[in-house]
Amino acid sequence: MDEQDGPTPRRALPPRDEVPDTDDVLDGPDPAAHRRGAWSATSEPGGPAPATGGTPIPPPAVLPASEDAPARAGRRFSAMDLPDDEERPLPRRSALSPDATRAMSPRTPDPELDPAVGEAAQPRNRKRLVLGSIAAIAAVALLVAGIWWFAGENGPGGPRATPTPTIDPVATYLMQPADLAGVRPDTTWEAVTTATTLDAATPAPKCVTPVPELEAQPADTLVRTFSPTAGDAGGLLHQVETYATPEEATAAYAARVAQLGACERNTAWVQGGLDMEGLGDESTGATIVLQAGQPEYHSILVSRVGTRVNVVDATQATQAPEVAGLLAALNATFTRQCGDNGTCPSPSATIADGVPPAVEPFGFLAGVDVPRITAAAGEWRGTPVSTTVTAPGTRCEGVDLTQAPGASGAQQRTLLLQDDAAAPAGFGLDEVVYTFATPEEAAGFVATLAANFDSCAGRTATAEVARTGDLTGAGTGTAFVVTRQVDQAETRARFRVAVLAAGNHAIYLMANPTPEFDFADEPFHTVALRGAERLTQLP
CATH class of the missing domain: 3.40.1000.70 (PknH-like extracellular domain)
Known part of the structure; x- marks a missing residue:
């Protein structure tokens, strides 16, 4: 030219x-009704922890008492011998014999009249009483056992079902402080808030908001936040959404990835993408910086394990958290989640730098x-x-x-x-x-x-x-x-x-x-x- x-x-x-x-939305408070509370995770450590939010997990359910009537107790028999000198009643005699005496009773010989008979009869009477008592007790025991057998496991109701163990979703599906041991060197973490029911005050991850246009909404959502007990300020948020089917969870995962790609925060600058291999059924992520008056750095990961969609938002004040440190925490958490459905983490799972999630055009x-x-x-x-x-x-x-x-x-x-x-x-x-x-x-x-x-x-x-x-x-x-x-x-x-x-x-x-x-x-x-x-x- x-x-x-x-x-x-x-x-x-x-x-x-x-x-x-065609790109981002304006910064500032979102007028949408579904906006959740802001999450500030980079306050100085060591301060008082906010009160645990949400609804506490109810205690395990107690199985109802059986409606079967208890077996009746058998009659009790006394084996105690009567005293030898007790005056026992004589059989009724005819009025024609008014002068009848004890010696005339055919059932009770008088030892004074027949010493030999008296000496032999007393031991035999006691022996018969003892043996009869033992036999009665054994019969009662057999009767009780039979009632239990036929009214219990093999009774008319058939075998009884084994109670299903109660699962604590907070302990099973959410990250635990012990899972975060490798996120930062020489740093322990503590749970700050745990929410099982969402409201306006529930913390929310950056760039990701509820998707009201989804055909299927999550059956339940759990949110937990953590903070380090020492060292530089920082924080971590874990959100788990559970859907009725893997297909519904797949659609929700795609919506979450699209949100992360565009980020509804117009202050966000996406610095890089994260390629995640072997972590659940689907996984991706990005590192971003919120360019407010004070920059805030985030590593955000989105994953699906069966019917559950996970969002992890880790933040620091000066640089995005190292994602390699999150690998062990994700492995431990997803291993618990995949117990009932979904793909369990691979022993060779990896997280590496990659292209940010796609955004239109x-x-x-x-x-x-x-x-x-x-x-x-x-x-x-x-x-x-x-x-x-x-x-x-x-x-x-x-x-x-x-x-x-x-x-x-x-x-x-x-x-x-x-x-x-x-x-x-x-x-x-x-x-x-x-x-x-x-x-x-x-x-x-x-x-x-x-x-x-x-x-x-x-x-x-x-x-x-x-x-x-x-x-x-x-x-x-x-x-x-x-x-x-x-x-x-x-x-x-x-x-x-x-x-x-x-x-x-x-x-x-x-x-x-x-x-x-x-x-x-x-x-x-x-x-x-x-x-x-x-x-x-x-x-």
């Missing part, structure tokens, strides 16, 4: 009022991929993807950006920074993605652009070009800062540019800062490489 020294338009960005709200930068310039102000909003390229470029590219040679197609999206009073009018990013037949062609196009930038100052006296870094990662390329005179009044424009090749695609990225309002080199390089990561999520 012929170089021109005439005036150059600053941007081809659409007016602010015409930009549709797939394949392009999102608002959460770009940092704020002013710490506590501004939000990024994007236009729909267009097949018409309108990016004006810097006039150092040396090619027509609207018709890249050899490209089979080109698409553009623009991100604009809003609600930052310090930002120049129309400040934002143009992203153009070119598609080529082969990776070699895409790499050749990027090499041509980089060479033209490097030589621009020699070809045009009004241009200054500084290479700020070589980019390697999901894509490879180069980043530049270009300053040019744009009119006869010597007005100068500043641009940040990055060009990358990723597979059979090439990315052209341009921002229009000023010397007073600009990205630092490293964050801009991170944004450019994120663009290459997003290309891997094209449908």
Whole structure:
């Protein structure tokens, strides 16, 4: 393209009022009725712990008493011998014998009249009484045992069911302080709050909110928060949602992942993704920083184990918690959860850096991929993807950006920074993605652009070009800062540019800062490489 020294338009960005709200929502209190309480986990350790929230777990249920009537006790018999000298009643005699005496009774011989009979009869009487008593007791015992046998396990009601053990869901499905032993070196953790019934005060993980449009809502939700007992401030929140079927849980998991990808907090800058292998049925995650007045760093993981969807939000004040330390805690927790359904953790489960969860429009930068310039102000909003390229470029590219040679197609999206009073009018990013037949062609196009930038100052006296870094990662390329005179009044424009090749695609990225309002080199390089990561999520 012929170089021109005439005036150059600053941007081809659409007016602010015409930009549709396709990315994040506004920061601040959510007016939605389902908003739960804010969770501040980075207060100084050692202070008094908040009272445990929610409804306490009821004690194990007690089985009802059996309705079977108890067996009646058998009659008792006394084996005690009567005294030998007791006067026993004689049998009734006829009135015709008034002078009858004891000796006349055929059942009771008189020992005085027959000493031999008296001496032999007394032991035999006692022996018969003892043996009779023993036999009676044995009969009663057999009777009681028979009643128990027929009225019990083998009675008309059949075998009785073994009581099902009562499961404590808090102890089974939620993380326990002992599970967190490896999260931070030499640090123990304590449970601060535990909720079994949600209300407005129940803490909630960042970026993830209830999904009222889901066809099936969770049958129950448990939430527990933890804090370290010593060392740097920090915290951890674990939320478990239980659904009726694995299919319902799968739909809820997908909704949670989409929420994490876009993050409803417009202050969030997603710094990276987390690839989780071997942890339950499905798992993913991301590390983010909330760019408020005081940055807050979070590692957020979403997992599904059978019918349960887990969200773990670990936070620190100065950097995101190391996710490798969470692996043991997740393993222990998911091993308890998979006891009734779901895939148990693998002994070789891993957590590693990866691409953040996908966000629409797939394949392009999102608002959460770009940092704020002013710490506590501004939000990024994007236009729909267009097949018409309108990016004006810097006039150092040396090619027509609207018709890249050899490209089979080109698409553009623009991100604009809003609600930052310090930002120049129309400040934002143009992203153009070119598609080529082969990776070699895409790499050749990027090499041509980089060479033209490097030589621009020699070809045009009004241009200054500084290479700020070589980019390697999901894509490879180069980043530049270009300053040019744009009119006869010597007005100068500043641009940040990055060009990358990723597979059979090439990315052209341009921002229009000023010397007073600009990205630092490293964050801009991170944004450019994120663009290459997003290309891997094209449908």
